[in-house]
Amino acid sequence: MLVGWVYGYSPIKRRSVHKLGIWKIRCPVGNVVVKGYLSAIKTRSDNPITYDVTIIGAGIAGSCFAAALGSFEIFKNLKIAVVDPNDIKDVANWIPPTDSFNTGAWKYTYADRVMPYSKVVVTDFLGQGSLNFADLISEGVSSEHPAFLIENSNLHSACAKALIHNNNSNITFFQGKVVNFSSFDSSNSTTSHNYSDNASSLTFPQILLSSNQTIRSKLVVAADGSNSLIRRYANIPSSSLSYNQFGLVANLVFDQLNQTAFQRFLPTGPIAILPLSNGFANLVWSIDSHYVDKLKNVSDITFIKLVNMAFRYQNYSDFEYILNSIHHDGSLPESLDLDQEFNWRINSQNQNGSFSTLINSFNEPIQLPPLVMDITPNSRQGFPLRISNSKKYYSSRIALIGDAAHTMHPLAGMGFNSGVTDSIQLCSLLKNAILTGSDIGSKEYVLKPYNDKRYSQNVLLQAAVDHTFLLFQSQNKMVTCSRGILMNLLNKFPLIKNNIVKSIMY
Ligand SMILES: Cc1cc2nc3c(=O)[nH]c(=O)nc-3n(C[C@H](O)[C@H](O)[C@H](O)COP(=O)(O)OP(=O)(O)OC[C@H]3O[C@@H](n4cnc5c(N)ncnc54)[C@H](O)[C@@H]3O)c2cc1C
Secondary structure, three states: OEEEEEOOOOHHHHHHHHHOOEEEEEOOOOOOEEEEEOOOOOOOOOOOEEEEEEEEOOOHHHHHHHHHHHHOHHHOOOOEEEEEOOOHHHHHOOOOOHHHOOOOOOOOOHHHHOEEOOEEEEEEOOOOEEEEEOOOOOOOOOOOOOOEEOOHHHHHHHHHHHHHHOOOOOEEEEEOOEEEEEEEEOOOOOOOOOOOOHHHHOOOOEEEEOOOOEEEEEEEEEOOOOOOHHHHHOOOOEEEEEEEEEEEEEEEEEOOOOOEEEEEEEOOEEEEEEEOOOOEEEEEEEEEHHHHHHHHHOOHHHHHHHHHHHHHOOOHHHHHHHHHHOOOOOOOOOOOOHHHHHHHHHHHHOOOOOOOOOEOOOOOEOOOOOOEEEEOOOOOEEEEEEEEEEOOOEEOOEEEOHHHOEEOOHHHOOHHHHHHHHHHHHHHHHHHHHHOOOOOOOHHHHHHHHHHHHHHHHHHHHHHHHHHHHHHHOOOHHHHHHHHHHHHHHOOOHHHHHHHHHHHHO
């Protein structure tokens, strides 16, 4: 028996739904009795358009999933809808910010903005540990680069272009917001439905758009971000915990920068320089909430100095003193001369005054990033950081992907990567369902297997990322000493390091 209801937030909506009464229908296929409340959506639009797959949200996860569906021949017969308030053409027409960097910087094609990682240097401010992950290719472990760095906008735009240009006549884009949603609990149904069959398509979820159009869909893929409306309509609980940190991002400019990424763990959160092409790099600085306004408000020149200090200072208390001295509006006390402070500290740290020397707890030199020379004006943005996980990644004819299903701390850069794995897994199950003639919205063949696979993998990944965060946040002397020693020891065993990288990447 299928039991359906209309989801809603406000008591008013619920009451109006109850007024609509209960209806019954017998489905010709599978002889299933459907019982439920008449959909509130139906009363607002009489001619819903029926789709096989509807993707709610064309952010990076939704557009990536849609592009994947568009690229496989097996999905060409599926009628697919993509819904997002933003115009997909605007996303596809993204142009790199030509005026934001030094002359001639952006004359390369977008592919030139994709940087293969060659090496990652991870250091720990308090524990004085350092770990160099060398290139798996030069180590002979892998024939291809284990990872690439690409700007979010570049990849998002590429997915949108693929959707528009790949002759995907089966994909329709709806510019608008989902404003209401209803679905039926078809948990007992594994029968195959055809959307031309009015009776069975009545059991499909219904989506009301801000444009007042109504869509029915065999399968709804919710890719509408961490505050997913679809997840809430589907009554899927999500547990969420704030890190009380912001991820501060910025575009930095260097004199020279090779394919090495740098990450240093500060007690206030990790700071990472992720190289792009031509001396540019993305900065991701995870920082405790009470510092974020200071770092957003300081002048560009001061910010550059702070980033250089964050990677070069040997004693955390010196750096903390400077952070604490900055006023919330970003101004500096008159008594604080950052240039003088920086030069004096570095000179006292290094007898030769070199900017490129820092030592770990084994007295070995640590490889440092080159000095930041410039920053793209207005490129600093802060995002609140949370860990969240939905109790399950599906409901009746609904699958959650990307941030709608899970979010994590960006210290390992795995948030969207995990969303890509969601897409790969869901695509593969949809392919199997089509090949075996099963319902693409079936719980048994698609949704539950998707959940079983992805949920456990994500929980493990989130736990690993979260524990790393907690481990490096600790200022306990025993902990900092041990993690420094552990990192420096591990650094001496390339085989173990390579296996760690391989297990993360593949
Ligand atoms: C500082 C920081 C650094 C990060 N670094 C990395 C990294 O290095 N590597 C990595 O893999 N991940 C990283 N992440 C994580 C990554 O950014 C996210 O996982 C990813 O952007 C989530 O994409 P999404 O499409 O799931 O969600 P979103 O980007 O939130 O997209 C949701 C989409 O749904 C649409 N939408 C919302 N509501 C509705 C509605 N009612 N109707 C229709 N459409 C709707 C929105 O318009 C939007 O387009 C980082 C995150 C942060 C904060």
